[in-house]
Amino acid sequence: MNLFFRxxxxxLRASLARPRVSLFDVTRLRSRVMLTDQDMFAHMTNSRYFSFSDLAVINYIVRTGTWPKLRKRGWFPVVCAESVTFxxxxxxxxxxxxxxxxVGWTDTYMCLQHDFTRNGKTGATVxxxxxxxxxxxxxxxxxxxxAYLGVERQSPPLPPEYEAMVDDVEAARLARANESRVPA
Known part of the structure; x- marks a missing residue:
């Protein structure tokens, strides 16, 4: 996270926001491209989209009220894969x-989507x-x-692009597990 002040x-803003929102609601985070967010081509640098996505996850977790519950259990989210489309x-x-x-979840993974919009048009999706x-x-x-958060519905079906990402994450995990079993 390289946007510490943001x-x-x-x-702080998410903590003070009222009312809380459901896990299935869309949360919104507004920002502006600063001079330090740019690359040499005068566009927001690609890595900033992922940094802003981290901020959006914090906003989502705090606004939905899951932050204190997760902390109480000692649970925290770990990103396994990200993709961006511009x-x-x-x-x-x-x-x-x-x-x-x-977007939904599997037995192991949670799937989130961040749409970067400007003037009502989506410019990037993470x-x-x-x-x-x-x-x-x-x-x-x-x-x-x-179960801990009291969600009583099933996951919506995952779109194919998410299923492919989950398959890639699982394949990488199995490959690492197999590498660790191979004697040197």
Whole structure:
């Protein structure tokens, strides 16, 4: 997280926001491209989209009221995969909004989407696959999280692009597990 002051501002604003929103609501975060967010081509640098997505996740977790519950259990989200698709670049001084929504989940992973919009048009979409980890190093499944948060509905069906990302994450995890079993 390289947007430390923006992080503090987002956390404070989200903490004070009323009313809380549902896990299935869209949360919005407004910002502006600063001079330090640009690359040498006068566009917001690609890595900033992921940094702003981190801010949007903090906003989402705090606004939905899950932050204190997760902290109480010692659970925290860990990003396993991210992808970004661009259609319009943001430039210096552009105001934009990030719309964050929960797309769904599997037994292990949570899927979020962040749409970067300007003047009502989506300029970029960041897709995130995350899982939950525990400070005690216990295995945390999405069933654990959903039950603890009192969610009574099933996950909506995942779009194909998310299913492909989950498959890629699982394949990488299995490959790492196999590498660790191979004697040197």
């Amino acid at each position: 992080l503090l501002l987002v956390f 259609s319009r670049m943001l430039s210096w001084r552009d105001r934009f909004e990030i719309e964050t929504r929960l 897709r995130i696959i995350a899982r939950f980890a525990s400070r005690k190093r216990d295995r945390v499944t999405m069933d654990d999280v959903v």
